[in-house]
Amino acid sequence: MSDVTLKARRPSARPVWEEEPTAVGQGVKGVTLAGILVLVLGPLWCVVITSFSTQGSINRAGGLVIVPHGLTLNAYRTMLGDGPVTRALFVSLGVTVAGTVFSMVVSVLCAYGLSRSRSLGHRFLLMLLVVTMFVSGGLIPSYLVVTGLGGFDQYWALILPSAVSVFNILVLRSFYGSTAAELIDAARMDGAGDWRILWSVVLPTSRAVTAVITLFYAVGYWNSFFNVMLYMPTSSQKWPLQYVLYQYVNLGTNMPGQVNSGFGNAANATAPLSLQMAVVVLTLVPVVIAFPFVQKHFAKGVLTGAVKG
Amino acid sequence: MVVAAVTTNSADVPGRAEEAAPGLPGLPGHPGAPGTPGGPEQSLRPPSPRRLNRRIRLRRDRSLLLMTVPVVVLLLVFNYLPLFGTVTAFEYYDPIVGVVNSEWIGLENFRQLLGDPLFWGSVWNTLELAAVQLVLFFPVPVALALLLNSVLSPRIRSFVQSVTLIPHFFSWVLVITLFQQMIGGAGLLNQFLRQHDMTPWNIMTDPSVFKLLVTSQVIWKDAGWGIIVFLAALAAIDENLYEAAAMDGAGRWRRMWHITLPGLRGVIVLMLVLRLGNVLNVGFEQLLIQRYAVGHDAADVLDTFSYFYGIGTNNYGYGAAAGIFKSVISLLLIYGANKLAHSFGEDGLYRK
Known part of the structure; x- marks a missing residue:
């Protein structure tokens, strides 16, 4: 019985005409796959374990800890207390949420607005969009425009210049364009306008692509780094998490108001290294949490669909 | 991924498929299957005998056009405006006097x-x-x-x-x-x-x-x-x-x-x-x-x-x-x- 269900769950069993796999081949394949997993997960493991380690076990290991021993939450307590990292976390969350909502609203509207074939001017507008994928003024003219509009040290400089991804809009558009025409025609017969159709017909039938594009935008904002370097290089009060990570972990700059190279208070015996690793963990956790929710759409569906056009 | 853009792009080059008028002018909508954008189904559809004039189409599509406005504005400001900024490459650019008034030095920078x-x-x-x-x-x-x-x-x-x-x-x-x-x-x-x-x-x-x-x-x-x-x-x-x-x-x-x-x-x-x-x-x-x-x-x-x-x-x-x-x-x-x-x-x- 269990054998039957097992077989049923393996649709890609080896076809009869294929040769028996050789033991050597299987071994090499297994070792390669395991090696790949270790290469990707190994660094993450070390970083997470070190961030939870006591100074004692970090000293014993002489740096990064591989085998957990004497775990503690001290680094996280220090980090999330009143300090630059907490502030940076809120800045990052704020920019990410505000930016993603804004980007999604304008992108969904634009994608739908361009998805009805033979609407007035949609070819021209499409060209207007696509051209920006291939031609750009370059770094310096963009910088001059944003600072000319007063964007220096402003949060909007982290959002507006990168709010539109033409690629994302084209993906959304190709999905909206393939929404069943009968549904849309039926809605139109019932007197629904374009706004209503977008909200009640198109959006509910394209949840997967919406989820994936939302993730794309959110990850983009969460990871945004260069915009910070460009538009608010010196206002450490406004730095998001990625830039804090860069300054205090990557470059090893001192945190303001701290004496040692880490940013813990020397008295409460939290290792600077564990603290640094805690910042690393903090920047990667949201990505790892958000990932499984949309991962299933990646493998099949959204992207491959987009590839096939 | 990028391929999507590419396919869409190549299918939508203006002049590739003539903009034919919708088949049913009376219907306040966009008749015909939207289908995949551009692409073959446009050539499959018989060309309509009548062409709606611009004003009627504008009224029909005004919500659609309105929807694209935010993105178009963002692109004009943050992508197209910088294109004009490239003239700074031919100037001795002075941030105080701006792009227009900076001294023109031709190809000196190059x-x-x-x-x-x-x-x-x-x-x-x-x-x-x-x-x-x-x-x-x-x-x-x-x-x-x-x-x-x-x-x-x-x-x-x-x-x-x-x-x-x-x-x-x-x-x-x-x-x-x-x-x-x-x-x-x-x-x-x-x-x-x-x-x-x-x-x-x-x-x-x-x-x-x-x-x-x-x-x-x-x-x-x-x-x-x-x-x-x-x-x-x-x-x-x-x-x-x-x-x-x-x-x-x-x-x-x-x-x-x-x-x-x-x-x-x-x-x-x-x-x-x-x-x-x-x-x-x-x-x-x-x-x-x-x-x-x-x-x-x-x-x-x-x-x-x-x-x-x-x-x-x-x-x-x-x-x-x-x-x-x-x-x-x-x-x-x-x-x-x-x-x-x-x-x-x-x-x-x-x-x-």
Whole structure:
């Protein structure tokens, strides 16, 4: 019985005409796959374990800890207390949420607005969009425009210049364009306008692509780094998490108001290294949490669909 | 992925399919199947005898047009306006008097650029890095996709695929920090070397291996992302071909050589073209972050040059000139890569 269900769950069993796999081949394949997993997960493991380690076990290991021993939450307590990292976390969350909502609203509207074939001017507008994928003024003219509009040290400089991804809009558009025409025609017969159709017909039938594009935008904002370097290089009060990570972990700059190279208070015996690793963990956790929710759409569906056009 | 844009783009070149009027002018909508944008179904539809005039269409489509306004405005301000800013490359740009009133110096910035050894250093770095990445990075996703495709258990397959995909969503700062912790001066590798009385080797600050380091970072971050498109192409290969070949006595490797690889050819060429077009964009943030550690001799590429010698020294016109230089070469590369794709009998970015 269990054998039957097992077989049923393996649709890609080896076809009869294929040769028996050789033991050597299987071994090499297994070792390669395991090696790949270790290469990707190994660094993450070390970083997470070190961030939870006591100074004692970090000293014993002489740096990064591989085998957990004497775990503690001290680094996280220090980090999330009143300090630059907490502030940076809120800045990052704020920019990410505000930016993603804004980007999604304008992108969904634009994608739908361009998805009805033979609407007035949609070819021209499409060209207007696509051209920006291939031609750009370059770094310096963009910088001059944003600072000319007063964007220096402003949060909007982290959002507006990168709010539109033409690629994302084209993906959304190709999905909206393939929404069943009968549904849309039926809605139109019932007197629904374009706004209503977008909200009640198109959006509910394209949840997967919406989820994936939302993730794309959110990850983009969460990871945004260069915009910070460009538009608010010196206002450490406004730095998001990625830039804090860069300054205090990557470059090893001192945190303001701290004496040692880490940013813990020397008295409460939290290792600077564990603290640094805690910042690393903090920047990667949201990505790892958000990932499984949309991962299933990646493998099949959204992207491959987009590839096939 | 980018392919979507490309397909859509090529199908929507104005004048390709005549804008025919909708079949039912009385219906307040957009008759006919929207279908995939552009594409063949437009030519299948019989041309309508009547053409709605602009005013009626404007009234019908005004909500649609309204919806595109925010994006169009954003693009005009942040993408099109900077295009006019490129004139700073021909000026001695002074931020106080602005683009319009700055002193016009013609090609002086370009002349200076061509005599600047730092500039040629960054051009060389850009090309070298692009070549190394093309040779070392490009085959990795293809090989990984073939490997994954040969794994029978769907559980293992999707697990490995998910794990390798995750780093794509990490920021460059994060990736480089992780590398620093593993192989940097105070990292795991040197920790081990020191404990076993061997000479420590700080790979992160060694200019001689910097290009390999950068490439390995790209592989770590993006190989899993690259797999997706090749796996999709593999899934599209007809299973019967394999069976027939096996019946004819073709072994595992011959089947891969004669069925799998030819099946992937179109996608491989397309990805190669896209890669070539992007070749000059070699990891801007990635290099920017590591420039302090390894020094500008090894880490400066065209983009970082434009940043450090343009914005960093307030010599905006000079930096903009370097930017233009880069754009022109990029466009030439896209064009050349497409020619190459066409000569392979593939579509490339746009059709012949």
